[in-house]
Amino acid sequence: MSIICAQETGLTAEEYIACVGQSTLGPTRPLSNTERVQAYLDNSNIVVTARDAAGTLVGLFRGMTDWSWICYCADMAVVESHQGQGIGALLMDKAAEVVGPGVTITLLALPGAEGFYQKIGLTQTSAAFYRDRTHRT
Template identity: 30%
Template sequence: MKIEYKVNAPVSTDQFVELLKASNLAERRPVDDRVCMAGMLANSNLTVTAWWGGKLVGIARSVTDFHYACYLSDLAVHADYQKCGVGRQLQVLTQRQLGAHCKLILIAAPAANDYYPHVGYQSNPRCWVLDRDQCISR
C-alpha cells in the first residue's frame, strides 16, 4: 500500500486532533478546544492530506487568496511517517493549487526550524503576532 494524497478531502475534527497529537504540533495547538479545532478545519480554504489506508497521516492546512499569499498554518506529519517525504509532497501539492506568483508563508515550529531552509524556504524576520488576549494600543 502507498500513501494517497488528496486535495480538500473531508477531515473530521477527531482525525485532525489525533494527527496533531501524533506529530509534534499538539503542544502548540488548542487540541482540547473542539470548537476551535472544528473551526480551524471548516475555515481553511485549502487542505492537502496524506492517507495510509483510511488513516490520516499528514495534512497541509492553509488559508489563501490563491494569487498572492498562502499561509500554511499547519504542516503536520504523523511521527511514524516523518522523514519519508510526506511533508515535502504535501507542500508540493499545496503549491500546485496556487497561482504562479503565490507565495507560501509559514511560521515554523521550533523543532522544525532547521527543516525549512533544506527544502527551499527563506527566513524572514518580519513576522509579528498579536495574541487574542492582547489589545492593539491606540
C-alpha cells in the same frame, strides 16, 4: 511507502486531532476543544492531506489563501511515526500545486523546525511579526 497527497474538503476535527496529536505540532493546538478545531477547519480554504495505503491520515497542510498572491500555512503536521519519509515535502509540493503558480506560501515555524523548512526549499526571513491571540490593548 505509498502516500497519497490530495486536497480535501470536509476534514473532521476528530481526524485532525488524531493526526496532529501524534505530531510535534500537537501541544501548540487546542486539541481538547473539538468545536474550536472544527471551526478553524471549516474556515480554512485549503486543506491538503497525506494518507497511507489504508486511508489513515498521516499528515496535513491547512491554510488560508486568496488564490492569487499568498497562502498562509496555519498547520503542517506529520505524525511522528511517519516523519523522515518526505511526507512534509510532499504536502508542501501539493499545496503549491493546488494554489497555483505565482502564489507564495508563508508560515511561522515552531522553534527547532527551521532546518526542515530550509531543507524543503523555503526561504527563512527575520521579518515575521505576529500579534498573540491573548494580546489586549
